[in-house]
Amino acid sequence: MAGITGIGSGMNIDQMVGALVAAEKAPKEAQLNRLASATETKISALGTLRTALSSFQTALKGLNDIKLFENRSAKSSNTDLLTATASKTAQSGTYSVKVEQLATGSKTATAALSSDFKTTNAGTLTVNVGEGEGEDVNVEIGEGASLEQVKEALNAALKDSGVTANLLTDPYSGEARLVMSSTNTGEGKDVSISASEGLEELDIDTSVGSAQVLERAQNAKFSIDGLAMQSATNKIEKAIPDVTLNLVAADKDKAITVTVAQDQGGVTANIKKFVDAYNNLIKTTNSLTRVTKVGEEGTPLTGGLVGDSSVRSILSGIQNELVSAGGSDGVRMLSDLGITTQQDGTLGINDDKLKTALESNFDAVGKFFTGDSGLMKRLDSRVDGFNQTGGILAQRVSGLETTNADIKAQREKLTLRIESMTARLYSQFNAMDTMVAQLSSTSSWLESTLSSLPGVVKKTK
Template identity: 55%
Template structure:
């Protein structure tokens, strides 16, 4: 707003009032700005610290699981032939496994019949899975049923038996064949279709190989898997084998080359444990680096103000890290692995941890059984460290309480700003009223002075001085 001199006095009232208002407002405004900046910086710093602690706690939970150390792996040297998995009850060992034959299911086809075939008479089709299936399932066929209708009836009746039917058409000669597939694998489970009189064209003997137009099995007849473990030959109706080796499940995928068995190795999940340990170290190092950034004063150049962390001199950070470091060097009361250094994990000058991969690998191989008790359980390292930090980041913990306190401060700052704005507005209104009144008074006095001067100049005997 442009300054307008007082009409009566000629004084620049706007400038005077503005200066007086600013003199009243500036100190408090600057104080609130400094407090708001400091509070916001500290609130953000506490949030960053809490995030790093939460990530660290998550990494510890992964390593504090006894299941991690109980987990077993089953590794195949030829994953295209055999895949495997192991339960925690599996014992470590190495096995030579050869696959001579995969288990297959039955797939049969009727003889070639005209594509426009219709059932010539009422009757039944009885479908069996091997000689042991003496009863089978009967499907009612009505005179005039087309191949599509017969297929649909077969599928409806046989779905619970694990047998499905479809039609394959031959465009070269206009013939079609019903093809039936069994879900279950294993020798002696060949599909047999017996037909009543008049429906003989739909009969199939699953033990006879199909010809160019004759009925029978397609590919191979139903057969069991044949495999050997360490030279001991065995058979299985399925390609999924469970507890042939106790606690181990493996799937046969393809035959192995003759006299070239694959190696199946069962052992502890060392790779999974190694990964979890490295995640823990990475999360701890991130916590240390984050804490360092939040508590350091960094010089950025001559003549420039330093960069000050949001928690410089904060006792909370020192107490927290001191407690965690004490637990990391506190030895466990057991044989084998007692401290992190036994795993090749040592502390560097900046407080972060460093892993000697070779020493870690050796320690895991030689002392795997002691790792679980070192890391897990109520007295394990992860539980002890977790107790040190949980009070800081849990709901209602130290950091949350401090952040709530800062939020209260920021709310109070906003209220003080509103109060200051109202007070300054009231001051400005009062000053303008006072100065305007003074200006009007001065204007009246000046007008009175001018009138007196004119009156006196008009009196007889008064001689006006010429300029």
């Protein structure tokens, strides 16, 4: 910065300036570093706390939903044969179901044709799925069309109908047949083709006894509590009110038990999510407020929110609600559901007691958790003021970010002050160096001049 210094005086000006600047800079820089570190630690800790609180609030909202307690579940004892779902208006009950056969679509085929068959005339093929069941599909076929071209024309016209065309060729005889496959299930929904004049070889007749029907479309056949029933599809929606049965496979000798009941599984899952979220919050706050001793004389490791009043207020409010009585009809506290506080402050669940409470007091459990006076709403009101947008924790983070900005500004000021001080010291020391050099030069001149005067006796070495 100052070039070559100290020539006149012989002093190490760079070292001297550096030492003075360091002595001035070090205390303030150390103070700012400590403040910056503490500020960042608190911002990070508050962010961790807000994340845990957000997860906790999500679990509260999931359990504070009356629809959860209105839902009904339909369980099948053999999902390989049948699955079931129920709407919230379904009546509880148990049903014995047997599946004799599934509903299927048809497979039909043209008469055997030469593999090099070509149409002799242009015309129209009219495809129908079941007599009078649906709209006919007319497919235009050109003169001289091969079976492959006929297949492609049919598939293009039938792409949204659930019907596909394919070719099967006998490798021995070389004869080919156009096969029509349908996903439209139900008795009478066989795929037929009526051909215009000149295309009669492509007719498919589905009348009784026709050899052109490879597999007839059929209804599903099943029984509920011994009553025989049929359906055109494998999705049964009206046999049991507000319950949908989905037939998967048939086995007429196996009885399937379908149980329609309150959705205890869904409620249990949400209760466990609430407990897990609370336990995570407790573990998080313990970590953020913990003081860990390091060795006999080492500096203890402290969490980012040791002694923090917000943490104490949050936990105090939550824990007060957890032990407050509410609800009615045998469910007034969490302990009535088998949920109790463990030695480490977390919650534990007695699964058997929870199951018994749901089976015997399902509606009372719903009232305990949900509604404006339910536990979930009360807990959320204790937390929301801290964690909401613009809430206490957000304001604290904002204040800490302001502190960070102030630290940055102070660092910039310190840098400018140190630069100014450095320049001033170099100027002063260099001026001194120059003066010393001048004095040394004057001293040497005087000594030389005086020594040459008459009568001056020179010192001998």
